[in-house]
Amino acid sequence: MKKLGMLPKKPKKATYKPKPYEQMTYPGERVQVDVKVVPRKCIADPEMKLYQYTAIDEYTRIRFxxxxxxxxxxxxxxxVKGW
Incomplete structure (x- = not known):
């Protein structure tokens, strides 16, 4: 059926066009915050479990x-209060 052209044709998808990166204009305008589990092999006490909170200011690239x-x-x- 496909060779004979009997199947309906799929509409073409629009090509993906990414948005341009918006440059920050002042410190603190956009801050990325992330939380990760610290691997146990990086901690001296094997019973302890730690979570690393990270904040990065996109304008100054300062990391906390x-x-x-x-x-x-x-x-x-x-x-967030400490940042």
Missing amino acids: LYGYEEQSTYSSADF
Whole structure:
């Protein structure tokens, strides 16, 4: 059926055009925040579990790191207050 052209033709997808990167104009305009689990082999105490909170200012590229023993709303709020 395909060779005979009996199947309906699929409409062409529009080509993907990425948006241009918006350059920041002042410090603090956009900050990226991320949380990662610290691998146990990087911690001296094998029973401890740590979470690394990271914030990066996109204008100045200044990085702020802090570790917490739990990932919770309290830890997140405390991290943002410290930034």
